[in-house]
Amino acid sequence: MISVMGATGHVGGEIARRLVKAGQKVRTLGRSREKLAAIQGGEAHAGDAADASYLASAFRGADAVFTLLPPDLHAADYRALQDRQGEAVARAVREAGVRHVVLLSSVGADQPSGTGPIAGLHAQEERLRALPDTNVLALRPGFFFENFYASLPVVKHQGVVGDAVKPDVALPMIATRDIAAAATEALLARDFRGFVVRELLGPRDLTHAEATRIIGSAIGRPDLPYVPLPYEDMVGALVAAGLSPNVSSQYVEMSRAFNEGRVRSLEGRNASNTTPTRFEDFALELAQAFRAM
Ligand SMILES: NC(=O)c1ccc[n+]([C@@H]2O[C@H](COP(=O)([O-])OP(=O)(O)OC[C@H]3O[C@@H](n4cnc5c(N)ncnc54)[C@H](OP(=O)(O)O)[C@@H]3O)[C@@H](O)[C@H]2O)c1
Structure with missing residues (x-):
């Protein structure tokens, strides 16, 4: 059991x-x-x-x-x-x-x-x-990958994906x-x-800009922009979305750690930590949820 x-x-x-x-x-x-x-x-x-x-x-x-x-x-x-x-x-x-x-x-x-x-x-x-x-x-x-579900309302209402992670910071996404x-x-x-x-570590490292491009093409908006937000603005956006001020600050502290390279693989990518599901395939499910909104 x-x-x-x-x-x-x-x-x-x-x-x-x-x-x-x-x-x-x-x-x-x-x-x-x-x-x-x-x-x-x-x-x-x-x-x-x-x-x-x-x-x-x-x-x-x-x-x-x-x-x-x-x-x-x-x-x-x-x-x-x-x-x-x-x-x-x-x-x-x-x-x-x-x-x-x-x-x-x-x-x-x-x-x-x-x-x-x-x-x-x-x-x-x-x-x-x-x-x-x-x-x-x-x-x-x-x-x-599922974190991007939280971006869908912003895509719907503001036509962007926004976050405090810098656009060119590649992260393992899974x-x-x-x-x-x-x-x-x-x-x-x-x-x-x-x-x-x-x-x-997922199939490969991805930047937020790349992930946004893939989401954009899955939802039929190939020009969907990724907008990097200053840390304080991101805290404000999360509080406005209903998160507590403390959780919002914690989230942004994590984004800062991504940007500064403090959250990273210690092993380096290899066959046993690389996993199969591609973001391109996941994005089709995300697109389905987007259309249903
Ligand atoms: N998001 C990321 O990128 C990421 C990356 C690495 C690690 N993590 C870690 O992954 C974990 C989240 O995993 P997940 O996405 O699978 O979680 P999730 O989808 O948010 O699900 C949370 C689960 O915990 C239950 N739950 C919530 N509050 C509870 C409580 N007070 N007592 C008992 N059960 C409770 C929920 O059930 P009910 O609501 O039905 O109670 C649900 O089954 C976190 O520890 C996070 O730090 C996340």
């Missing part, structure tokens, strides 16, 4: 579906019993990720557990929330005696600070690394389904020992 946190989200959802398809018994975790009930073949365990006793009961008896720190765009203090969730997860893993844990971390999690939400993932890697009887695989993916594929394989094989890091 395998427990999957964030089972209604991008990565966890795909992992849960893949595990069920592989004939595994799966416990699905998230806050909403109704949303979890929609995952066919899973056993729903609803609760909050900062509640260690809930997590321990959902982890108990599992051969492996998939863990993440669920994002909260409205958090008053996002790093403090990450710490509460991270401590709860580590405590639950220890109390439930889980032997194999896959953690959804990020490229840049080698850095302890100055990287916005990624610094919270660094702290979580350290917590799990300290568990003496647990084997941990920390997956460090790049920037999710489809969440490719992260889920790697995580599922590891949860089933359980062949990692001690604390292991694995980067997942």
Whole structure:
């Protein structure tokens, strides 16, 4: 039996579906019993990720557990929330005696600070690394393709993609389904020992300008411009879009770290960290969502 946190989200959802398809018994975790009930073949365990006793009961008896720190765009203090969730997860893993844990971390999690939400993932890697009887695989993916869903309303209403990342900064970008594929394989094989890091970098590095061109051609607007925003303007735009001021600042701190080259692959690209889904193919799905808006 395998427990999957964030089972209604991008990565966890795909992992849960893949595990069920592989004939595994799966416990699905998230806050909403109704949303979890929609995952066919899973056993729903609803609760909050900062509640260690809930997590321990959902982890108990599992051969492996998939863990993440669920994002909260409205958090008053996002790093403090990450710490509460991270401590709860580590405590639950220890109390439930889980032997194999896959953690959804990020490229840049080698850095302890100055990287916005990624610094919270660094702290979580350290917590799990300290568990003496647990084997941990920390997956460090790049920037999710799915982040561009949040750009679609701006494309619709203002005719641009805008962000604080400089147009010519190339980042590893990846489809969440490719992260889920790697995580599922590891949860089933359980062949990692001690604390292991694995980067997942997508098929190639992409700049925001290039990604915008690809989105533009998928939605029939080949001239769609990418507009780099000053950091303060980006914070303002995110607050106007409904994010908390703290989460907005954290996001922009991360963009600054991208621009300054502090969030980067340590391994360098190779066959095992290069994943198959191309941004060009993902952009067709994005275009479908755009047309449905
Ligand atoms: N975006 C990126 O480019 C990127 C890159 C590298 C790493 N990451 C990391 O990836 C993680 C996000 O993964 P994702 O995109 O798959 O997540 P996601 O799609 O946002 O899904 C979040 C999941 O967590 C659940 N959840 C939310 N709040 C919760 C809470 N308080 N207690 C329990 N469950 C809760 C949600 O379910 P309900 O809403 O139904 O409760 C959902 O299943 C984050 O840790 C992020 O730092 C992101």
